[in-house]
Amino acid sequence: xxxxxxxxxxxxxxxxxxxxxxxxxxxxxxxxxxxxxxxxxxxxxxxxxxxxxxxxxxxxxxxxxxxxxxxxxxxxxxxxxxxxxxxxxxxxxxxxxxxxxxxxxxxxxxxxxxxxxxxxxxxxxxxxxxxxxxxxxxxxxxxxxxxxxxxxxxxxxxxxxxxxxxxxxxxxxxxxxxxxxxxxxxxxxxxxxxxxxxxxxxxxxxxxxxxxxxxxxxxxxxxxxxxxxxxxxxxxxxxxxxxxxxxxxxxxxxxxxxxxxxxxxxxxxxxxxxxxxxxxx
Amino acid sequence: xxxxxxxxxxxxxxxxxxxxxxxxxxxxxxxxxxxxxxxxxxxxxxxxxxxxxxxxxxxxxxxxxxxxxxxxxxxxxx
Numbered sequence: 001x002x003x004x005x006x007x008x009x010x011x012x013x014x015x016x017x018x019x020x021x022x023x024x025x026x027x028x029x030x031x032x033x034x035x036x037x038x039x040x041x042x043x044x045x046x047x048x049x050x051x052x053x054x055x056x057x058x059x060x061x062x063x064x065x066x067x068x069x070x071x072x073x074x075x076x077x078x079x080x081x082x083x084x085x086x087x088x089x090x091x092x093x094x095x096x097x098x099x100x101x102x103x104x105x106x107x108x109x110x111x112x113x114x115x116x117x118x119x120x121x122x123x124x125x126x127x128x129x130x131x132x133x134x135x136x137x138x139x140x141x142x143x144x145x146x147x148x149x150x151x152x153x154x155x156x157x158x159x160x161x162x163x164x165x166x167x168x169x170x171x172x173x174x175x176x177x178x179x180x181x182x183x184x185x186x187x188x189x190x191x192x193x194x195x196x197x198x199x200x201x202x203x204x205x206x207x208x209x210x211x212x213x214x215x216x217x218x219x220x221x222x223x224x225x226x227x228x229x230x231x232x233x234x235x236x237x238x239x240x241x242x243x244x245x246x247x248x249x250x251x252x253x254x255x256x257x258x259x260x261x262x263x264x265x266x267x268x269x270x271x272x273x274x275x276x277x278x279x280x281x
Numbered sequence: 282x283x284x285x286x287x288x289x290x291x292x293x294x295x296x297x298x299x300x301x302x303x304x305x306x307x308x309x310x311x312x313x314x315x316x317x318x319x320x321x322x323x324x325x326x327x328x329x330x331x332x333x334x335x336x337x338x339x340x341x342x343x344x345x346x347x348x349x350x351x352x353x354x355x356x357x358x359x
Contacts, residue, residue: 028305083322141324144316181312182305242343249346252353270350
């Protein structure tokens, strides 16, 4: 797979998406896990032990691609991520669909590793499972209580670049969860973050959402803008800039919801976004 | 003298590292407790036409947002 016109920079420059940020946060989780006793484990075994202890199969190194959630005991995790008590009837892909999609997913991962080798290395070191399950109207998701597990709902019409975009999208959420876990970003929990005066315009959905959701949306939108710039699709990147700036303005306005670390991240992002907006003008 | 200074640097660095790791452990504990019940799920919805139609309004607001954001960074640096 070739990606035309990619820029020479191989990272999404802002914190906490630098590979060192992600790996450093992963190390902090391993150190924390060691304080609870037991033997020295890698990040994946540590995070699964802390958040998804029922999951049976974990491999340090490459992420596991899971099409059969029963075998890996991932049904509860998938229900959590989909936010449904019971999985939809047709969640599982048929063998012939799976065969076609597997090649597309591998190509998408290759695009990601080609565009962002450092981020891809961090992805392999921290994403335990990529779980594939269909759910009408959604492309995938992540959840704060299941760090390491990414759900994707690929369709036959997804291009290789769209696969890469969606994998990256979910991984950026993972990097934010991990940074929040280790360094703390928000003042208070869901109750405060979802109060009416904390609702903030999302950079992706463009509706008012809880402060943490909008905060994530801004970082993910910036990551995807850089992704599309790097993949040579500046028009797509440009379309995403205005909603991101509006979202950032609202996030800055309500920055009382952030810890000092959270605000430092936001200010860093604002600087990067203003520069990127100029580049794309 | 040089050895003393370097010992003290190392002690300082070790204390700082211990403090950082304590802080991280506190944050991790808090996160695990909070997110076991207070769960935030990010499901990526397929975007619809209604979102595309807001483009003109959003573009207009973005101009104002740039000025505000520049001001925010200037004030932060001052």
